Amino acid sequence: MSTEYSGGGDLTFSLKVMWGGREKPTRGPKPGLSVERIVQAAIQVADAEGLAALSMRRIATELGVGTMSLYRYVPGKNELVDLMLDAAYGEDLEPDKTPEQEAEALREKGWRAGLEKIARGAWALHLRHPWILQVSQARPVLGPSSIKGLEIALRVLDGIGLDEFEMMKMITLVDGYVTGTARIIVEAGRAAQQTGVSDEQFWQAQEPFMMRLLDDGRFATLRRIADAGVFADVSGGDPSDGDGFEFGLQRVLDGIEAYVNAGPGGRGAS
Amino acid sequence: MSTEYSGGGDLTFSLKVMWGGREKPTRGPKPGLSVERIVQAAIQVADAEGLAALSMRRIATELGVGTMSLYRYVPGKNELVDLMLDAAYGEDLEPDKTPEQEAEALREKGWRAGLEKIARGAWALHLRHPWILQVSQARPVLGPSSIKGLEIALRVLDGIGLDEFEMMKMITLVDGYVTGTARIIVEAGRAAQQTGVSDEQFWQAQEPFMMRLLDDGRFATLRRIADAGVFADVSGGDPSDGDGFEFGLQRVLDGIEAYVNAGPGGRGAS
DNA sequence: CATAACTTCGTACACCGTACCCAGTAAGGG
DNA sequence: CCCTTACTGGGTACGGTGTACGAAGTTATG
Secondary structure, eight states, X not given: OOOOOTTSTHHHHHHHHHHTOOOOOOSSSXXXXXXXXXXXXXXXXXXXXXXXXXXXXHHHHHHTSOGGGGGGTOSOHHHHHHHHHHHHHHTTSOTTSOHHHHHHHHHTTOHHHHHHHHHHHHXXXXXXXXXXGGSOOOSOOOOHHHHHXXXXXXXXXXXXXXXXXXXXXXXXHHHHHHHHHHHHHHHHHHHHHHSSSOHHXXXXXXXXXXXXXXXXXXXXXHHHHHHTTHHHHHHHSOGGGOHHHHHHHHHHHHHHHHHHHHHHHHSOOO | OOOOOXXXXXXXXXXXXXXTOOOOOOSSSOOSOOHHHHHHHHHHHHHHHOGGGOOHHHHHHHHTXXXXXXXXXXXXXXXXXHXXXXXXXXXXXXXXXXXXXXXXXXXTTOHHHHHHHHHHHHHHXXXXXXXXGGSOOXXXXXXXXXXXXXXXXXXXXXXXXXXXXXXXXXXXXXXXXXHHHHHHHHHHHHHHHHSSSOXXXXXXXXXXXXXXXXHSGGXXXXXXXXXXXXXXXXXXXXXXXXHHXXXXXXXXXXXXXXXXXXXXXXXXXX
């Protein structure tokens, strides 16, 4: 399932498709499909039924074409997933605005508010497209949308006293936090759909083993946590409320803010 | 590729195997294999060749047995992956020590140092077993090792003024950060092995597209970052040095520390 | 109008997880 | 002692996957 870039020679093809560098053919019949249509169909399937249900045959059926026709537009499944990723990343961007304009709008209330908005956007994106977390992203795809998003984030952090390396590290930090937390929360929420086992069945099956543990004194803290209803929240409630996410995000931003406020003098030599 | 718990009825079986609740059979031939041996072989394959190369046939070949023999010990591939996960989580734990003892050792230099150690351990774990990031973890498997790890982490944070929900959120925060960052860094580093394309080939293919962008004034900040050599670090250097990881971890811990120091009075009503 | 470029897509292959089933083995009961 | 019963090992087969190949149809160009 990992992104493998198949043949290797297709890499250039894949990049060309992503960046719109494909020249239109003059001869032959007009293409009945388009990369965009295929990507959209694929995203729809993945959104609704998960990445496991995404197969070339499935997409082709959805579009009413033969399976192999897809390969006239996309070199392979891995490349298609790359394109899906970049398309998803692009959803939050406004194509008519330059990175400068978008960053300016985000910075209106300061860099912290801007970074917060970016993080929330990314969080919402993962809720909308849970399959993003399942794709391997073996190598940064560097499509136009992800590049633009990076530029915007960099501009939001620009001019507040961080050097280039620090700016990038801050972005890695926030992105890492968002995707990591999304992984935990989102996937727990999605499980019920994906699995034939319902949430109740699952926790019921776990219960006897859990109980034996909770009665064991060695796990007293865990028991206290459980009694406080922390897990009831996780297993029962709607995970998309993002309660834990918001909390952690503020801690992360606090940490960044403290670093920024300390200034170059207040920190050790880089 | 997502963990699906196959039939559903096998869930109990899976849990029993994980928790060691299987009673030994009396009749019939002695089993020539064991769950542990299978799990170890599977982890070896996954470590060396990635999760994509992990197939039941491959594991069976590795062990010199027929493919279907594996199903005498493990209900299916998904359950096997669950077992692999818990086995990996257990590597950092000392079976002879109680959670209290391990937590005590971690807290020796304070809760922050303890949390730091836990985070570093998890980070190293992901470097050692990159495939962990590829498995879906649709539902928390709650094997003995992950439970014990949770108990230890909770004990490290216990008694410093956080309520039960806050303690759990802090753990989610740190875990989210570690896994998220690992996802970014580790997978970028692993890519070269997995792919037929070398790093040089990859960046060379990207270059023309990148260049066009970097000359565009709209991506001026990105250009500055690139010129500063930030990406050279990512693409060339050894990703396992964890430079960015350590930096972000300190920010995260700063954020937590600030929250803890503020005390119940210094924070808004929960 | 022949040709070359381009489309669509059926067939085929290697690989996957695993259901089913039968043969072989070892302990318990008579 | 043997027969029954429980168990292990594993071959075969089925329905799925990604995709290589090539045949057949379509269209603009020389």
